[in-house]
Amino acid sequence: MTALTASEMATLERAADTPMLAAVEAWAAVNSGTGNLAGLKTIAGMLADAFAVLPGTVRLVEPDPVESVDAAGQVQTIVRGDHLHVRVRPDAPVQLLLTGHMDTVFPADHPFQFLTWREPGVLNGPGTADMKGGIAVILAALTALEASPLAPRIGYDVMINSDEETGSHASAALIAELAKGKAAALTYEPALPDGTLAGARPGxxxxxxxxxxxxxxxxxxxxxxxxxxxxxxxxxxxxxxxxxxxxxxxxxxxxxxxxxxxxxxxxxxxxxxxxxxxxxxxxxxxxxxxxxxxxxxxxxxxxxxxxxxxRPPKPLDEPATRLFELVRDCGALLGIAIDWKATGGVCDGNNIAACGVPVVDTMGPRGGAIHSADEFLIVDSLPERARLSALTMLRLAERGTA
The missing domain is CATH 3.30.70.360 (Alpha-Beta Plaits)
Known part of the structure; x- marks a missing residue:
C-alpha cells in the first residue's frame, strides 16, 4: 500500500482533532435503552442536529412495527424509536454505508446512568463504547472526509437505528434498502480493548x-x-x-x-x-x-x-476478507496493529453481509465490558479510530471497490 499523501495526512489530522469525547459525554448522559421511547427521541434529535453539519439530507425514519409474544401467549405490537438516516451524494461513483445504533441495553430505571473515570483515559458509562463512542467516530471521520479533494468521489448513507440491541426488527428493512448498490459498509460496534476486530459471526x-x-x-x-x-x-x-x-x-x-x-x-x-x-x-x-x-x-x-x-450467519468470504485486509493495511500506515477473529456475537453487520455487501462491523473505538455496568471506553482510541475510518474511506474512493 502506498505511503500517506499530504492530502490524506491533512484529512486524518482533521478527523483526530474533532471533539469526540465531548459528544460521547453528552450523548451517554441521555438514557436510550431500547424501550425508553422518550430517551430515544431526545438522543435522535441530538444526533440529527450533530449530523446536520454534513452536506446532504438528514431525516428521522419511523420504525417498522415489531411483534412479540407476551407471557400469556398473546401476540403484542411493540413500538420502537425513530432511526436516523443521513444521505450524502447518492450519485457519486463510490457508495458506502456506515451504520451504528443509538440504543443501549440499559432501561430507564437501570441504576447504571452516570459517567465516571475509572482511571485517566478510561471512561465508564452506559453506551460509551457500545456505541455512542462509535457514532462519534463516524461523525468525525465523515466531517474530515468532506474537506478532502476526494470527497466528490464518495457518496454515503449513514443509518443509526434505535433497536439494534434487541435484534433490529424495526430497522431490518431499512438496512436492506440502504445496503443496495454499496461498494462496502462499515459498522461501528466497539473493537476489543486490544484493538482486535470481529471477523466471522454466527447467525x-x-x-x-x-x-x-x-x-x-x-x-x-x-x-x-x-x-x-x-x-x-x-x-x-x-x-x-x-x-x-x-x-x-x-x-x-x-x-x-x-x-x-x-x-x-x-x-x-x-x-x-x-x-x-x-x-x-x-x-x-x-x-x-x-x-x-x-x-x-x-x-x-x-x-x-x-x-x-x-441475523443470518456472516462468514468471511473473499470480498469481506479484502475489506478487512484494506483496513489492516490502513492501520499499518497509521502505526495501528489490526487483527480480527471469529466471535459468537451478532450485530447489524450480519444483516448487511446477507445483502452481499462486504462489511467490517467493529470500526468503533476500543472498549470493553459492554452490556454491563462496568462498560468502558478507552478515550485515546477515539482519534485513533477516526483516523483509521477516514483513511479506509479515502482508499476505497481511490480503488472504487473493497
Missing amino acids: SGNFSVSIHGRSAHAGRNPEEGRNALIAAADLALRLNALKSPDLKVNPAKIDGGGPNNVVPDQAILRVNMRPATPAAMAAAEAALRDAMAAVAREHDVHCHLHGGFN
Whole structure:
C-alpha cells in the first residue's frame, strides 16, 4: 500500500482533532435503552442536529412495527424509536454505508446512568463504547472526509437505528434498502480493548413456542389434563440436544404454570439459536419444527411457533476478507496493529453481509465490558479510530471497490 499523501495526512489530522469525547459525554448522559421511547427521541434529535453539519439530507425514519409474544401467549405490537438516516451524494461513483445504533441495553430505571473515570483515559458509562463512542467516530471521520479533494468521489448513507440491541426488527428493512448498490459498509460496534476486530459471526434467531394443553384437577383427574409445562420442558431438552460445533442453542425461559392443584394448560418456551453457517441455519429451523411436531404428538398438545432468524450467519468470504485486509493495511500506515477473529456475537453487520455487501462491523473505538455496568471506553482510541475510518474511506474512493 502506498505511503500517506499530504492530502490524506491533512484529512486524518482533521478527523483526530474533532471533539469526540465531548459528544460521547453528552450523548451517554441521555438514557436510550431500547424501550425508553422518550430517551430515544431526545438522543435522535441530538444526533440529527450533530449530523446536520454534513452536506446532504438528514431525516428521522419511523420504525417498522415489531411483534412479540407476551407471557400469556398473546401476540403484542411493540413500538420502537425513530432511526436516523443521513444521505450524502447518492450519485457519486463510490457508495458506502456506515451504520451504528443509538440504543443501549440499559432501561430507564437501570441504576447504571452516570459517567465516571475509572482511571485517566478510561471512561465508564452506559453506551460509551457500545456505541455512542462509535457514532462519534463516524461523525468525525465523515466531517474530515468532506474537506478532502476526494470527497466528490464518495457518496454515503449513514443509518443509526434505535433497536439494534434487541435484534433490529424495526430497522431490518431499512438496512436492506440502504445496503443496495454499496461498494462496502462499515459498522461501528466497539473493537476489543486490544484493538482486535470481529471477523466471522454466527447467525442468530429468537423463537417463542406457545404450547396449548388442557387443564384438569391435579388430584381428582390429572390424567384428563395435558400438561403444557411438561411439554415445554421436553421441547427445551430436545432443542438443547441439537447443539453441535455449528449450532449453539440456548433454551432461555419458560413462561406458564399456575396453582399447584391445576394441570397447566399453557406454556411458552423462549429459545435462542446461533448457527455458524447458512446450511446450519436451515437445518436448525427444520429440526426445531420436527421437535415441535414430536412434542405435540407425544404430549397431545398444540404448538405454535413465533419468531425466526433475524441475523443470518456472516462468514468471511473473499470480498469481506479484502475489506478487512484494506483496513489492516490502513492501520499499518497509521502505526495501528489490526487483527480480527471469529466471535459468537451478532450485530447489524450480519444483516448487511446477507445483502452481499462486504462489511467490517467493529470500526468503533476500543472498549470493553459492554452490556454491563462496568462498560468502558478507552478515550485515546477515539482519534485513533477516526483516523483509521477516514483513511479506509479515502482508499476505497481511490480503488472504487473493497
